[in-house]
Amino acid sequence: MFLFTSPVTKKSLSMCVGPKCGSTSMFLALYLSIVGRSKPPGRLAVNMFPKWNASGVSFTRATGDVHVHVVRDPIDRYISAFHSKLKCCPGTSGLGCFQDKSETHIAPLLALSGNTSGACCLHMHDYATALNDVHRKGLQAHLDRHFRPQHLMCAVHPGALDLASDRAASSSHVRAAIARSAARGTPLVLRGNVSQLAAPLALLDGYAFKGGPIKLGYAHATPREESSGKYDVTEASWSALCRVSAAEYAALGMRAPDRAGGCCRRGGGRGGGRRQQAPSQPDLGGRVG
Numbered sequence: 621m622f623l624f625t626s627p628v629t630k631k632s633l634s635m636c637v638g639p640k641c642g643s644t645s646m647f648l649a650l651y652l653s654i655v656g657r658s659k660p661p662g663r664l665a666v667n668m669f670p671k672w673n674a675s676g677v678s679f680t681r682a683t684g685d686v687h688v689h690v691v692r693d694p695i696d697r698y699i700s701a702f703h704s705k706l707k708c709c710p711g712t713s714g715l716g717c718f719q720d721k722s723e724t725h726i727a728p729l730l731a732l733s734g735n736t737s738g739a740c741c742l743h744m745h746d747y748a749t750a751l752n753d754v755h756r757k758g759l760q761a762h763l764d765r766h767f768r769p770q771h772l773m774c775a776v777h778p779g780a781l782d783l784a785s786d787r788a789a790s791s792s793h794v795r796a797a798i799a800r801s802a803a804r805g806t807p808l809v810l811r812g813n814v815s816q817l818a819a820p821l822a823l824l825d826g827y828a829f830k831g832g833p834i835k836l837g838y839a840h841a842t843p844r845e846e847s848s849g850k851y852d853v854t855e856a857s858w859s860a861l862c863r864v865s866a867a868e869y870a871a872l873g874m875r876a877p878d879r880a881g882g883c884c885r886r887g888g889g890r891g892g893g894r895r896q897q898a899p900s901q902p903d904l905g906g907r908v909g
Contacts, residue, residue, distance in 0.1 A: 623684055629826050639701075649834050653827075689780060692874075695877070698864065714741060724738065729750050729878050735750055744854065774891050781808065
């Protein structure tokens with residue numbers, strides 16, 4: 621996990637975030653606040669934080685004074701990973717249309733699922749089927765981190781301040797939670813998606829950030845409709861993704877999409893989980909810490 625311990629105040633901030641959960645946005649915002657300037661373009665990925673050469677930044681397995689657990693709606697995340705890591709171009713059988721050409725994620729997924737096709741890209745149905753097969757075999761902990769369930773990468777703290785509700789994410793509620801944590805000498809754990817974390821993270825103080833408070837952007841929602849073209853999820857694919865994500869929704873304390881006949885309903889599920897839409901921006905009223 622990421623850890624920043626302020627060289628000035630010794631106050632610590634830790635974070636656990638899996639791939640496809642807004643990790644790039646999170647680390648870019650942290651880099652700007654901690655280093656004091658935007659990350660320059662280059663080959664080094666911003667999530668390689670031990671190589672930032674920034675004072676106070678390190679790897680940890682323990683929580684800081686404030687711990688941030690970044691989550692994302694599981695089905696949204698699986699669909700996003702499909703498009704960026706291994707999808708075939710529509711109407712083709714072997715032409716990859718995924719964004720990250722330099723990475724190889726397909727062969728390990730197929731090997732775990734028992735698929736010996738040797739495919740160099742996957743259509744949504746084959747992808748969802750492969751994931752379902754891996755989960756059916758109980759091998760999901762061995763999946764590439766882009767496809768591994770979130771609760772198998774980051775510990776889920778039962779006492780976390782869950783920012784899914786507007787009340788929990790309000791500035792007054794966050795300030796009160798920070799004050800209680802400081803009085804008790806116990807870590808404060810914030811859990812939410814990128815959009816939900818934006819305002820609470822801007823409230824954090826006491827870290828002597830060189831670049832000022834953490835300024836986090838908002839993430840977009842992932843369309844799930846079959847007719848959207850770019851996000852083509854058929855009924856069979858949707859059912860497989862629902863089976864794959866059921867335990868993950870439960871572990872993260874998220875409301876899973878509505879179910880019918882043992883599977884999620886695509887139409888009824890669009891309100892499930894923690895959506896990546898921006899909540900109403902609360903009045904920050906000054907930072908706290």
